Amino acid sequence: MDDVTLTRRIFARSWQCLAHESQLPQAGDYLAETIAGIPVIALRDAEGGVRAFRNACRHRLSPFVPDGAGTCGSELACPYHGWRYALDGRLKSATGFGPMEGFDARALGLIALPLRLWRGFLFIALSAAADDFDAWIAPVDKRLAATPVESWRYAARRTHDVACRWTVYVENYLEGYHVPVLHKSLDAEIDSAAYRVDVEDRIAIHHAPLRAERRGDAVYEGLWAWAWPNLGINVYRDGMMMERIWPTPGGATRLDYLYVFADPGADQSATFAMSDVVTAEDKAICEAVEANVAAGDIAQGPLSPRHENAVARFRDLMEDAARG
Numbered sequence: 001m002d003d004v005t006l007t008r009r010i011f012a013r014s015w016q017c018l019a020h021e022s023q024l025p026q027a028g029d030y031l032a033e034t035i036a037g038i039p040v041i042a043l044r045d046a047e048g049g050v051r052a053f054r055n056a057c058r059h060r061l062s063p064f065v066p067d068g069a070g071t072c073g074s075e076l077a078c079p080y081h082g083w084r085y086a087l088d089g090r091l092k093s094a095t096g097f098g099p100m101e102g103f104d105a106r107a108l109g110l111i112a113l114p115l116r117l118w119r120g121f122l123f124i125a126l127s128a129a130a131d132d133f134d135a136w137i138a139p140v141d142k143r144l145a146a147t148p149v150e151s152w153r154y155a156a157r158r159t160h161d162v163a164c165r166w167t168v169y170v171e172n173y174l175e176g177y178h179v180p181v182l183h184k185s186l187d188a189e190i191d192s193a194a195y196r197v198d199v200e201d202r203i204a205i206h207h208a209p210l211r212a213e214r215r216g217d218a219v220y221e222g223l224w225a226w227a228w229p230n231l232g233i234n235v236y237r238d239g240m241m242m243e244r245i246w247p248t249p250g251g252a253t254r255l256d257y258l259y260v261f262a263d264p265g266a267d268q269s270a271t272f273a274m275s276d277v278v279t280a281e282d283k284a285i286c287e288a289v290e291a292n293v294a295a296g297d298i299a300q301g302p303l304s305p306r307h308e309n310a311v312a313r314f315r316d317l318m319e320d321a322a323r324g
């Protein structure tokens with residue numbers, strides 16, 4: 001199976017963190033995104049709920065809005081021929097369409113997507129065949145039970161483009177083996193000798209205790225989790241960052257970081273500066289590895305059972321997905 005087909009199959013069944021609820025405060029506020037090649041839109045409806053749809057008009061499939069955040073007022077209007085939809089997805093008017101026998105507006109509402117709110121974050125699935133959400137997230141939920149995640153608010157979104165396939169970047173995210181070699185500034189905060197990664201079903205939890213002398217001033221809390229297939233969950237002392245590792249249509253990767261903090265207005269320059277350094281180091285090594293992976297003529301060597309157990313798990317899950 002080629003990479004594009006496999007990626008589509010995996011993402012069609014998976015849950016994706018699209019937004020934080022606080023990004024959609026008012027009725028008509030929306031956020032549009034293309035996930036694994038599929039345009040989607042989440043919006044706040046007139047009753048105060050959140051809904052997610054394919055960002056596709058039922059006439060000839062124009063998206064309503066380009067990717068990004070905005071507000072559409074009391075309806076979604078198609079920019080192609082002007083069909084208008086209520087915020088709950090009903091087709092209100094096939095503007096100027098003219099008479100047609102058998103035309104049924106009720107059958108032409110927007111295509112709704114499964115959606116779950118989890119501790120303030122909005123997760124969507126790209127198809128009704130998605131995996132069981134609660135079972136999937138349970139190991140993270142358990143680990144964050146005492147953390148006041150729902151009181152945190154959207155603070156920032158930052159993106160980085162990486163010229164490697166998404167799986168190379170995920171594999172890099174899944175091990176701490178490279179930290180002492182590649183990330184000197186991060187290594188100064190954590191006790192690398194005690195670093196380990198636990199795998200529970202489709203979740204990996206990094207245990208990276210802070211060095212004793214850095215407990216008061218470190219940027220990180222020392223909790224990183226990964227949720228199949230492409231989500232990093234990075235917890236700080238007063239906030240967290242959802243690291244969406246999106247595949248792009250060109251076969252590369254966009255890192256899309258969604259930050260929430262207890263005080264969204266506070267100065268986070270130290271957190272962002274550390275993130276920029278670590279991301280640049282990961283980006284450079286992953287792009288370099290991609291060249292040899294893309295060449296396709298030589299295989300990778302063994303994975304360390306001590307350090308790369310989660311990478312092995314990821315590869316098993318990829319193989320399962322390829323088998324169907």
Ligand code: FES
Pocket residue numbers: 057058059060061062078079080081082083
């Ligand atoms: S594609 Fe939307 S009105 Fe034609």
Ligand SMILES: [Fe+2]
Pocket residue numbers: 172173178182183278282
């Ligand atoms: Fe790294």
